Amino acid sequence: MKTAFVPILFLFSSLAAAADVQPVELHQKLSLPAGSTDKVVALTLDACGGGFDADLVDFLIEHRIQATIFATRRWIRRNPDALATLKAHADLFDIEDHGANHIPAIIGADRNVYGLAGAADLKQLKREVSGGADAVKAATGTAPRWYRGATGEYDPEAIKAIEAMGYKLAGFSVNADSGATLEKKKIVGRLKKVRSGDIIIAHLNKPASDTGKGMAEGLQLLLDRGFRFVTLRDAQVVPVGGR
Numbered sequence: 001m002k003t004a005f006v007p008i009l010f011l012f013s014s015l016a017a018a019a020d021v022q023p024v025e026l027h028q029k030l031s032l033p034a035g036s037t038d039k040v041v042a043l044t045l046d047a048c049g050g051g052f053d054a055d056l057v058d059f060l061i062e063h064r065i066q067a068t069i070f071a072t073r074r075w076i077r078r079n080p081d082a083l084a085t086l087k088a089h090a091d092l093f094d095i096e097d098h099g100a101n102h103i104p105a106i107i108g109a110d111r112n113v114y115g116l117a118g119a120a121d122l123k124q125l126k127r128e129v130s131g132g133a134d135a136v137k138a139a140t141g142t143a144p145r146w147y148r149g150a151t152g153e154y155d156p157e158a159i160k161a162i163e164a165m166g167y168k169l170a171g172f173s174v175n176a177d178s179g180a181t182l183e184k185k186k187i188v189g190r191l192k193k194v195r196s197g198d199i200i201i202a203h204l205n206k207p208a209s210d211t212g213k214g215m216a217e218g219l220q221l222l223l224d225r226g227f228r229f230v231t232l233r234d235a236q237v238v239p240v241g242g243r
């Protein structure tokens, strides 16, 4: 009796585990030397799909602000002129992988995050990651080393799979524009709270949103406070509680 019972228990426990899987948001900061008084932050900008916020990028160029751009294959194909602008300033902008088609790193097409359906299975997730990476490599000549999944939410299983493909996962500590949905005042308010080591996330694909204006005002305040900006290219990050 005992031997027949054990597999049934295993079955129940694994079903329960699958039903309980909740995606996680990765919160990270830059790893700074202990006691460092350096005022340094990383700005990351997602290019999910859609267009190009030229005003925001012009502001970054004018003020020599470095940023890590997470671009999808879809965005790269739709925005050749924007890509040319970013590539013309390769000293400022590091282009990394945001997937092929902006499919979140959660497993199950019947599950969704912020209205976006997950990958059907691990195979599709891997195609999403490698398809985005191939597009970045073809567009820039440099293979990406960082991945940020659509919505920034991940199943633990997806995290393992993406890391096993050799990518570092990019989280954040300050969500500046909540997917380009916030009004200018709120964006500025969030950037006012930035501290050294923060990793900021915002978007450069929604020129009609308040993101460009809010970021310009908020980033100017950070420059005035003496902050400098680094890309994730050579950065070390550590997990933290988000805010």
Ligand SMILES: [Zn+2]
Pocket: 046, 047, 048, 098, 102, 149, 150, 151
């Ligand atoms: Zn995105």
